[in-house]
Amino acid sequence: MIAKALKWSSIIVVLLSVLFPVGAYFGVVAVFILAIKARKARQLLTELSGDTPVLVMLFCVLLSVIYSRDTLMSIGGAVMICLNAGFYLVLVAELKNIRLERYYNVLNMACALACIFGIYQFASGNLSLQKSWVDEKTFGTLVRIYATLLNPNIFAAYLAMNLSFGLARFRSIRGELLLSINIILSSICLLLTYSRGGFAAFFAAILVLCLLKERKKGVAVYLAAMTGAFVAINSTGYFNRAGLAAIYQDSSSLYRLEIWKAALNMFIDNPIFGHGIGTTWYYLSSGSEKLYRYILHSHNIYLQVAAEMGFAGICTFTYLIAKKLWEGFSILKEKALEDEEYIVQGFIACFAGIAVHGLIDAVVFDPAMSLVFMGYFALYSRVISEHRAEIPVKMKTPVVQRPGTVRLLNSKGALKLLGSKSACEKKYQKEEDKAYQA
Structure with a gap:
């Protein structure tokens, strides 16, 4: 009975991570309680011990807390990371008892519902915009949807991630009705976010997917159509967000450059172990005279890791990325099953998108996005876990x-x-x- 409750609670949290991100963390705590009652602790520790990159990363987080400039603040940041990592491990373990296709349908359903709400926002105008999201000249005229994820750049990154898996999985409209609806709605919403970074992530992800998939023509045509649509809607009217000149003159872009300088200064001040995990929001504004309020992240995942965890964090983070991608490519080389192949292809493409998007934003570290990412990461790691057990x-x-x-x-x-x-x-x-x- 408890095992069944744990399985369904995990699925509900996956849905909530997209539809109600803040409330989802309360669900994660409930999942942990059920996992303890179901005596899953040993299984979760076994999963963690077999996942060396994640284990090493958690050890580096511990070092970051120990050498932090503000230990209490870093403990709070470490707790958030442990909530995400713990939920990831529970999902990997539970997915061994859940059909991958059913779980993937849950991910599709969550995205479709979020997209419907995003389109409603655009049609009704029932949304709240912040000045930092657009150039100050276009504030009030440019409407950017964010659906349930509170920020258009976060929503765009999520859509790029979802489309990576969707296009890797897609075979035909008749056989994949829910997936087809999801791809159409996600494509529309991605354009309506007007997110340049989000579209860059999408472009990089789908380009990598073209290289991985055997059937490339359909994906290439779709990418060309989406690129044309993005350029068209961002190059007309009062606002022009597609040209390079517009990027250099955009006040939001200049503001981002100032944030990067501040993050780099944080790294230079503490190059070995950084300022401490979870301290960016507090110390970033002190790194520049032009930043006058608290900023949640450094708008660059590499600078974020460097500022908070120093050189040790950069090395560990690089190892995590390299190891996970190498495991995925190894599975593709071994001719994975069809149900596994699209998951591996989708995640590699998704990771490429995150790597590109990470140059100009750090939304994957945002609490509203990190738990969503864990839902997809666990799906990928479940496949990796199965193949890791198959020793030659x-x-x-x-x-x-x-x-x-x-x-x-x-x-x-x-x-x-x-x-x-x-x-x-x-x-x-x-x-x-x-x-x-x-």
Whole structure:
């Protein structure tokens, strides 16, 4: 009964992470309580021990807390990371008992509902805009939707992530009705966010997907159509957000440059372990005279990691990215199953989008986005986890039982060294017993 409640609670939190991001964290706490009652702690620790990149990253977070300039603040930041990481581990474990197709349908449903609300915002004008989202000259004339994710750039990054998986999965409209609706709604909403960074992430992700997929033509045509539509709606009227000149003159872009300088100064002040995890929002504005209020993140994931976790964090973060991508490419090289292939392709494309978007924004570290990302990351890691368990036959076989070892122990040189054939056999048996005990 508790196991069933845990499974459904996890699914509900995945939905809430998109539809009600703030409330979703209360759901995460409930999921942890159910996981403890269901005696899943050992299974979760096993998942964590097998996921070396995540384990190393959590250790680096601990170091960041220890060497933080504000320990209490960093403890708060570490708690948020642990909530995300813990929910990720629960999902990876629970997805072994849930059909991947059903779980993916839940992700599609959440996105479709968010998109419907976003389109309603645009049609009704029932939304609240902040001056920092647009150039000060176009404030009040440019309407950017954000749906349930509170910010148009966060919503755009989420849509780019969702479209990466959707286009990797898509086969035909008739066979994938929910997915088709999701792709159409997500495409419309991505354009209505007017997010240059979000579209850059989308473009990079779909370009990588074109390289990974065997059926490239349809994806390439779709990418060309979306690029044309984005340029068209951002190059006409009172606002022009598509040209490079517009980017240089845009007050929101200049504001972002100032934030980057402040984040770089934070890193220079504490280059080894950084200021401490979760301290950016407080210390960033002190790094520049032109920043006068609290800023949640540094609008660049690489500078964010450098500022908060220093050189140690940058190395660990690079290892995490490289290891996860290498595992995905290894699965594709091994000719993964069709249900696994689109997940791996979609996530690699999604990661490429995040890497590009991370140059100009850090929305993946925003609490409203990080939990959403965990839902997709867990899907990918579930596939990785299954393949990680499939150790090659040669590695499963104890060393002393491998043909080469047997031939060596029966060779003349071994007989001469050990003194007799019986001694060789005893040595062989002794090594075999040790292998099985290990």
